[in-house]
Amino acid sequence: MKSAVFYGRHDLRVQESAVPEPGPEEVLIQVKACGVCGTDVHIYEGDKGAAEVNPPAILGHEFSGVIAAVGSEVRRFHVGDRVCIDPNRYCGACDYCRGGEVHFCEHMIGYGTTQNGGFAEYCAVNESQVYLLGEHTTFEQGAMAEPAACCLHGIDLCEIRPGSQVVIIGGGMIGLLMLQLAKLAGASKAALLEPVEKKREIGAKLGADICIDPLTEDTGARLAEAGFTWIRTVIECAGLPSTMEQAIALAGKKGTVMLFGLTKPDAQIAVMPFEIFRKELTIKASYINPCTQQRALQLIDSGRLDVQSMVCGTIGLEQLEEVLQNPSVRAAGKYIVIPEK
Numbered sequence: 653m654k655s656a657v658f659y660g661r662h663d664l665r666v667q668e669s670a671v672p673e674p675g676p677e678e679v680l681i682q683v684k685a686c687g688v689c690g691t692d693v694h695i696y697e698g699d700k701g702a703a704e705v706n707p708p709a710i711l712g713h714e715f716s717g718v719i720a721a722v723g724s725e726v727r728r729f730h731v732g733d734r735v736c737i738d739p740n741r742y743c744g745a746c747d748y749c750r751g752g753e754v755h756f757c758e759h760m761i762g763y764g765t766t767q768n769g770g771f772a773e774y775c776a777v778n779e780s781q782v783y784l785l786g787e788h789t790t791f792e793q794g795a796m797a798e799p800a801a802c803c804l805h806g807i808d809l810c811e812i813r814p815g816s817q818v819v820i821i822g823g824g825m826i827g828l829l830m831l832q833l834a835k836l837a838g839a840s841k842a843a844l845l846e847p848v849e850k851k852r853e854i855g856a857k858l859g860a861d862i863c864i865d866p867l868t869e870d871t872g873a874r875l876a877e878a879g880f881t882w883i884r885t886v887i888e889c890a891g892l893p894s895t896m897e898q899a900i901a902l903a904g905k906k907g908t909v910m911l912f913g914l915t916k917p918d919a920q921i922a923v924m925p926f927e928i929f930r931k932e933l934t935i936k937a938s939y940i941n942p943c944t945q946q947r948a949l950q951l952i953d954s955g956r957l958d959v960q961s962m963v964c965g966t967i968g969l970e971q972l973e974e975v976l977q978n979p980s981v982r983a984a985g986k987y988i989v990i991p992e993k
Contacts, residue, residue, distance in 0.1 A: 653668065653669055653670070653671045653772055653773040654667075654668065654669075654772065654773050654991060654992075655667060655668070655669040655771065655773065655969070656710065656712075656771040656969045656972050656973075656989075657707075657708050657710055658695065658696065658707055658708065658710070658711050659707045659708050660698070660707050661698030662696065662697075662698075662977065663707075664972065664976065666970055666972075669710070671774050672768070672774060672776035674722065674723045674776045675723050675776070676724045676726075677723055677726060677778055677779055678722075678723045678776045678778050678779065679719045679721070679722050679723065679726055679729050679735075679776070679777060680719065680721040680722070680774055680776050681715070681717040681718070681735065681737070681774065681775050681776075681777055682718045682719075682720045682773065682774055683715050683716075683770045683772060683773060683774065683775055683991050684717040684718060684791035684990070684991075684992075685715060685716050685792045685794065685795040685966075685988050685990060686712040686714060686715035686769075686770035686771055686795055686988065687712075687714030687795045687796060687798075687825075687987075687988050687989075688972065688982075688986070688988070688989060689714055689799065690824075690826075691713070691765075691914065692712065692713075692764075692976060693976055694916070695711060696973075696976040696977065699916050699917055703760060703762040703765035704765070705765050705766070706766070709765075709767075709768060710764070710769050710770075710771055710772050711764050711765070712769040712770035712771035712772070712989065713739035713762065713765060713769050713770065713798060714739075714764075714795050714796065714798045714799060715736065715737065715764075715769065716734070716736035716737075716785060716791045716792075716794030716795045716797075717735065717736075717770075717775075717791065718732060718733070718734055719731050719732060719733045719735060719782075720774065722779075723779075726779050728782075729779055729782055733784060734784065734791070734794070735782050735783060735784055735785060736783055736785060736794035736798070736945075736949070737770075737777050737781045737798075738781050738783065738798065738801065738941065739764050739769065739781065739798060740762055740781075740940055741760065741761040741762075741763075741778055741781050742755075742757040742760055743758070746758040746759060754943070755805075755941070756939070761778075763775065763777055763781065770795075771969060771972060771989055772969075772991060773991045773992060783945055783946060785949070785953075786949060786950070786952070786953025787953065788953050789952055789953045792960065792963065792966070793960060794952075795988060796825075796952070796986075797945060797948045797949050797952060797959075798941065798945070799825060799826060799959075800829055800948035800951065800957060800959055801941035801944040801947070801948040802826075802938070802940055802941040802944075803829040803830050803833055803912075803948075804833065804941070804948055805938050805939075805941050805942060806830065806912050806938035808944075809910065809936050809938050810834075810885050810887065810908055810910050810936070812834055812837040812838060812839055812884070813838060813884070814837075814838030815838065815839075816838065816840065816884040816885055817843075817881070817884055817885075817904075818834040818843070818883070818884070818885045818887065819842075819843045819844075819875070819883055819886045819887070819899075819902055820834065820843070820860075821866075821886065821887070821889060822845070822846060822890035822891075823844050823845075823846030823848065823855050823863075824851065824889065824986070825963075825985070825986040826889045826912065826913070827844065827887075827889035827890075828844075828854060828855060828961070828962045829959070829962075830887050830889055831855055831858055831859060831860055832858055832958060834885070834887070835859045836951075836956065836957075839885075841862075841878070841879065841880060842860055842861055843860065843861060843862045843863070843864060844856075844862075844863045845864050845871060845895075845898075846863065846864075846865070847866060847868075848983060850985075851962075852865065854961050858958060861878060862874065862875070862880075871898075871902070872902075875902075882905070883902055883903055883904040884903075884904060884906065884907050884908065885903075885907065885910065886899040886903045886907065886908075886910070887899075887912055888910065888911050888912055888913050889912050890913045891914045891915050892913065893915065893919050893920065893921045896911050896913070896915075897921050897923075899911065900923065900928070903931065903933055904931065905931045906931070906932050906933075907931060907933055908933070908934045908935075908936060909933055909934070909935045910937070910938060911935065911936070963985060963986045963987075963988055964984040964985030964986060965985075965987055966987070966989070966990045967987055967988070967989055967990070968989070968991070969989060969991055975987050
């Protein structure tokens with residue numbers, strides 16, 4: 653099968669690999685779509701993602717496809733089923749799993765990180781991680797269930813109240829999902845801060861009450877003009893130290909700051925404890941997607957969560973490295989790999 657194998661920093665090779673044989677409790681998925689994630693970029697750059705990667709490895713953890721074969725013990729799925737996966741498999745036995753915090757599992761298996769993933773024509777996955785696609789969900793939409801599930805966990809942690817005012821920093825795939833989820837959670841006003849005009853236009857279509865270019869406009873003044881008098885939640889989705897500091901500055905009294913964007917592991921930010929004290933801020937982060945995959949799929953299939961407007965194009969495996977290494981290409985939006993393309 654054709655696959656994109658990661659050998660180390662800035663070393664990705666499209667090559668032939670053996671089609672994996674599914675074990676007794678596994679299904680073999682013919683991959684139809686696999687999203688290019690910011691985590692893939694971090695790994696390509698030699699940084700740590702959500703899990704350790706030991707090259708050579710096939711990356712890609714946002715994928716969907718058709719079941720091509722099933723193991724002898726598989727009972728819930730059948731050849732021909734349209735499916736996507738939750739890439740994070742927990743051991744169920746460590747203290748974190750037994751304590752109900754499964755996403756901190758000490759022995760987590762990650763498809764596309766610790767094990768081969770979806771940047772290939774086929775991938776074998778334990779049936780516990782497989783989810784049926786809804787009747788109205790395409791393969792491209794199904795591949796976006798994993799990032800949507802991660803965003804759902806972050807939104808849950810934000811505890812947005814109906815009527816709250818929310819600011820989202822960063823209008824990439826994640827920021828645009830967060831925008832929609834904030835509105836679904838009851839936000840009365842939602843602002844999007846994004847320097848790329850096309851992304852601001854998409855944000856406006858997806859429900860942003862105001863879209864601001866933070867590089868050329870006075871963000872505070874624009875927010876005030878739009879009636880943002882008490883910003884209860886700021887969700888940072890750009891993953892930059894400067895925007896994380898901005899998020900803390902923008903949050904109103906009793907506000908929650910969600911640092912959702914992934915920075916480089918050694919990145920640091922300047923925080924003034926007095927500001928946190930005087931505003932009684934709560935600063936949170938969100939780690940992967942514990943038990944939110946099914947909810948994400950239901951939102952996608954119902955049409956209440958748009959996961960397609962931010963997709964700028966599909967590519968074959970041969971174009972994957974260009975996307976991973978070129979920020980200007982990624983600035984256009986979300987890319988989805990079609991392995992058979």
